[in-house]
Amino acid sequence: MMSEKRRMHPAAIAVSVLKRMKSIVLPFLFLVFLAVKDGETLGLLIFGAGLVVVFAATSGWGVAEWYRFYYWVEEGELRIENGVFVRQRRYIPQERIQTIDTSEGIIQRMFGLVKVQVETAGGGTEAEAVLSAVTKEEAKRLRDVLLKKGPGESVEDVMDGNPGAPLEEREISKPTYTISWRSLFLVGTTSGGIGVVLSAVVAFISQLDQFVSYEDVVDRFDLVVQTSVYFIASVAFFVLFLAWMISIAMTMIKYGNFTVVKQGDELLISRGIIEKRQLTIPLGRIQAIRISQNLLRQPFGLATVYVESAGGAGGKESDFATILFPLVNVKEVSGLLQEFTPEYIMQNHIQPLPKRSLPRYLIRLVLPALLVSSVVSYFFQPYGFFSFILVGLAGALGYGQYKAGGWNVRGSQLQLSYRLVNKNIVLVNRKRVQAFEWKESEFQKRRQLQTINASIKSSVTSKSFRIVDVAKDDSVKIFEWYTYEKKQG
Secondary structure, three states, X not given: OOOOOEOOOOHHHHHHHHHHHHHHHHHHHHHHHHHXXXXXXXXXXXXXXXXXXXXXXXXXXXXXXXXXXXXXXXXXXXXEEEOOOOOEEEEEEHHHEEEEEEEEOHHHHHHOEEEEEEEEOOOXXXXXXXXXXXXXXXXXXXXXXXXXXXXXXXXHHHHOOOOOOOHHHHOOOOOEEEOOHHHHXXXXXXXXXXXXXXXXXXXXXXXXXXXXXXXXXXXXXXXXXXXXHHHHHHHHHHHHHHHHHHHHHHHHHHHXXXXXXXXXXXEEEEEOOOOEEEEEEEHHHEEEEEEEEOOOOHHHOEXXXXXXEOOOOOOOOEOOEEEEEEEEEHHHHHHHHHHHOOOOOOOOOOEEOOHHHHHHHHHHHHHHHHHHHHHHHHHOOOHHHHHHHHHHHHHHHHHHHHHHOEEEEEOOEEEEEEEOOXXXXXXXXXXXXXXXXXXOOHHHHHOOEEEEEEEEEOOOOEEEEEEEEEEHXXXXXXXXXXXXXXXXX
């Protein structure tokens, strides 16, 4: 019975110990390197003994935490009781639970277990409750009870083709989306992950001065550097190429075996090679759909589709959104949405921004770029004049933002299109719009322009989508669309 108090699997102790040890290992290794560099063998032995003591203490604490942790379901609530010395009790009402996600790390896979994350609306950036090690059967029972599912197949059955289901159930085809390894390679190639990896590489290299004398390196290679520009270019190319390949590998490991299955009124998303994650998104709790194109993917007509939901951030990827389709052709988006999320339909036609908006988009970006380029060219002549390239790029981005802006209203759906750097198309249902507002500055008032802002419920508070310099008449139409139901009432 789910109303009985339960403990997690003992493997939760290992998960807890490893989690705490990770925060200790890096500082320990840093101290070890210092000791080895200075020849302090005694210090190294002391550090080793200290690590053993810390590991033993951490293990003892992990056992105590596991022994004092209980969970159960009673009166429509998930109840958790934990704390070694100070006891804490947490009650999570069933109606607040948005999703129950499962994942399998290395420890969980060794014992055939899963990690369960319970996410609630407005639960913040962390999951409301985490069970680090429970059996798959237990995770299925929790999901069935807390999400009001009747007895039936589990997430694992669906992802594995449901081999244990009756024949008539197995023959019912469910809408399924998978991504090929070739497409996954393109995801990594065209993603912005290289910037994150490159910054990590630079940060790592900057710390090597503790062990490597850069002055000696410069002295040794001074002649080579002075006589060969190709050497510098080769080193820069190698670092960039290495960061790019690491970014691709990380993407393929993270999103390998990516699968989306529509089962009834739920979307079941599974991904990961080393750590397998499974996410359940009820269709009724989707707040919006966002189609995003970065500068590398847009020329090829490729896009990433995100689901904006009100749950926590346990399964969130980008800006607290969940990836639904990692890489698809824009022409295929309408068909996929109709199959998986029929409530959201992407329209090909949008109402563009008025021509009088263009000068404002250009001025907002070109003027700051012009000021910066003028200062740089003045102090760093003659090469500083190359900085005026920034003015051209700013003008191109401003024009791109103007061309991307637009809106469409059809039935109960609002479609917004805008660009900061990436182009985004947002589909939101009227009943999901938490607030709609328009703003009008004195400069906009002269040109009959306004800024519109639509907000939806998000994981922390709310999330907004904004279009600047919409024609005032269009802003009024959208506002009347939003207030239509209230007027009818």
